[in-house]
Amino acid sequence: MSESLLKITGGYVYDPANGLDGQVHDIWIQDGKVIEPPTDPQIRPSHNLDAAGLVVMPGGIDMHCHIAGPKVNVARKMRPEEKRVAEPIRRTDITHSGTMGSVPSTFATGYKYAGLGYTTAFDAAVPPLSARHAHEEFADTPCLDKGFYVLMGNNHYVMKAIQENEPERLKAFVGWLLGAAKGYATKLVNPGGVEVWKQQQAGNVNRIDQVVDFFDVTPRQIIREMSRTVDELCLPHSVHIHANNLGLPGNWETTLETMKALEGHRGHITHIQFHSYGGGEGDETTFCSRVEPLAEYVNAHPNITVDVGQVLFGETTSMTGDGPLGYFLQNIYGTKWFSSDTEMESGCGIAPIKYRNKSMVHALQWAIGLEWYLMVDDPWRVVMSTDHPNGGSFLAYPQIIRLLMDRTYRQDVIKTVHPAVRQHSQLADLDREYTMNEIAIITRAGPARILGLTHKGHLGPGADADVTIYTPHENQQVMFELPRYVIKSGRILVEQGDIREDFQGKTLHVAPDYARDIETNISEWFEQYYSVRFRNYPVDYHYLPFAEQVPCNLREPD
Numbered sequence: 431m432s433e434s435l436l437k438i439t440g441g442y443v444y445d446p447a448n449g450l451d452g453q454v455h456d457i458w459i460q461d462g463k464v465i466e467p468p469t470d471p472q473i474r475p476s477h478n479l480d481a482a483g484l485v486v487m488p489g490g491i492d493m494h495c496h497i498a499g500p501k502v503n504v505a506r507k508m509r510p511e512e513k514r515v516a517e518p519i520r521r522t523d524i525t526h527s528g529t530m531g532s533v534p535s536t537f538a539t540g541y542k543y544a545g546l547g548y549t550t551a552f553d554a555a556v557p558p559l560s561a562r563h564a565h566e567e568f569a570d571t572p573c574l575d576k577g578f579y580v581l582m583g584n585n586h587y588v589m590k591a592i593q594e595n596e597p598e599r600l601k602a603f604v605g606w607l608l609g610a611a612k613g614y615a616t617k618l619v620n621p622g623g624v625e626v627w628k629q630q631q632a633g634n635v636n637r638i639d640q641v642v643d644f645f646d647v648t649p650r651q652i653i654r655e656m657s658r659t660v661d662e663l664c665l666p667h668s669v670h671i672h673a674n675n676l677g678l679p680g681n682w683e684t685t686l687e688t689m690k691a692l693e694g695h696r697g698h699i700t701h702i703q704f705h706s707y708g709g710g711e712g713d714e715t716t717f718c719s720r721v722e723p724l725a726e727y728v729n730a731h732p733n734i735t736v737d738v739g740q741v742l743f744g745e746t747t748s749m750t751g752d753g754p755l756g757y758f759l760q761n762i763y764g765t766k767w768f769s770s771d772t773e774m775e776s777g778c779g780i781a782p783i784k785y786r787n788k789s790m791v792h793a794l795q796w797a798i799g800l801e802w803y804l805m806v807d808d809p810w811r812v813v814m815s816t817d818h819p820n821g822g823s824f825l826a827y828p829q830i831i832r833l834l835m836d837r838t839y840r841q842d843v844i845k846t847v848h849p850a851v852r853q854h855s856q857l858a859d860l861d862r863e864y865t866m867n868e869i870a871i872i873t874r875a876g877p878a879r880i881l882g883l884t885h886k887g888h889l890g891p892g893a894d895a896d897v898t899i900y901t902p903h904e905n906q907q908v909m910f911e912l913p914r915y916v917i918k919s920g921r922i923l924v925e926q927g928d929i930r931e932d933f934q935g936k937t938l939h940v941a942p943d944y945a946r947d948i949e950t951n952i953s954e955w956f957e958q959y960y961s962v963r964f965r966n967y968p969v970d971y972h973y974l975p976f977a978e979q980v981p982c983n984l985r986e987p988d
């Protein structure tokens with residue numbers, strides 16, 4: 431018998447990256463990794479987990495959510511009314527206490543993700559100036575491996591380098607900034623638009639070719655130059671783009687132009703549901719889905735990937751690095767809101783929101799999200815997300831899975847929502863049903879591939895031993911809501927919803943090579959404009975107790 435050798439025996443394994451589509455297959459695990467089955471029959475596992483009759487998948491990966499950083503913290507403080515009514519997480523001998531609501535506390539976030547079978551999550555928008563605090567929050571977010579994307583689409587240095595047509599300086603700066611923040615990927619949020627918001631009362635950009643004052647650059651230039659830079663740095667994940675005009679009727683044309691602005695470079699368009707609207711401003715009755723032309727474009731362009739940003743009905747909190755969007759939502763809903771600018775770098779807006787199934791706009795947003803899953807041909811290029819908590823909580827993922835796998839259920843729900851869904855979207859006519867394998871792709875194998883995480887999202891030898899085991903059920907929502915076992919880094923972390931161990935996951939980050947002589951120039955930039963010193967800005971490893979550096983060696987697909 432070998433020490434700490436775990437065998438998962440007899441489960442139906444869905445591991446699309448390795449061609450397993452529900453075949454019965456054993457998985458051997460040692461030192462937190464999946465290993466080749468031992469050839470010596472004398473070798474016995476120290477622990478045998480009987481998975482006969484159960485469904486085995488790699489651990490889930492949420493590639494776009496909001497779980498750390500300054501705006502998440504403000505949102506937690508902004509919603510005391512939710513904390514009063516939501517059932518809290520009680521402290522046990524193993525776990526900390528935590529609060530729920532649409533923006534759970536750090537500990538609750540880790541436990542709830544793990545309870546759902548998710549083992550990795552990425553916060554999608556951290557201003558690099560706040561990176562240190564985001565890492566401190568990660569240290570308090572148990573169970574998960576995690577990382578974050580660094581906001582760059584309105585960074586003054588980035589825009590200056592583009593304005594001055596200095597691609598090498600831009601590349602060196604992006605490489606330095608990612609390394610300094612210990613971030614995982616680059617993020618653009620309403621490129622150029624947040625800067626205009628900071629310059630002018632209620633300002634924004636409304637076209638991709640609108641010039642940003644004082645910087646003389648357009649959103650299109652920012653998107654093109656950043657996507658090229660990211661590819662030249664060989665970063666594992668492409669540039670991650672929240673396009674301009676989020677939420678506005680008629681914004682689908684901006685989204686299409688955003689895809690074209692990539693000029694063939696890799697690009698991930700996030701929460702694309704919020705960017706797929708037809709109709710004219712000021713006349714709500716014209717609001718409609720424009721998923722079809724956008725999905726056609728995505729289908730024909732393998733350099734582009736998307737996550738959906740599904741809307742679910744109910745109450746949540748909208749939080750975004752898109753400062754003007756917070757203002758826009760507050761104007762519509764008249765609720766409390768919060769807005770904040772980060773010097774030189776970014777902004778943010780927060781507002782409570784309630785999606786109603788009888789609202790024409792909300793029902794269409796719900797339908798448009800589902801259309802995206804059903805109209806992208808290749809499941810490897812569309813990822814499940816609610817943009818947690820913007821479209822709804824990550825806890826709604828099992829509900830989305832049922833809507834995708836069960837068209838009878840889907841049709842039943844369509845009957846209960848605003849009738850505009852049948853008139854202004856194609857959802858009711860879409861017959862496609864996701865298979866179990868396709869669900870495994872859009873929730874783990876696909877996001878791992880899109881993020882360039884070669885050791886995640888699959889169960890082949892060398893993979894991280896992050897495994898979720900489900901009890902089959904004819905109602906897929908029931909099946910996915912309560913995994914039988916969740917295994918993280920080879921340890922059985924969750925059993926039938928109970929956390930068995932307070933496990934601390936890794937922080938995934940990149941440290942790209944860059945031309946070091948840029949630092950003199952950046953140092954002068956800090957002296958001139960920032961309220962912090964250059965030497966105090968980079969985050970050191972002290973803040974990442976379990977850091978894992980992911981290599982920057984990914985080439986563009988030929």
Ligand SMILES: [Zn+2]
Binds near residue numbers: 494817
């Ligand atoms: Zn987001």
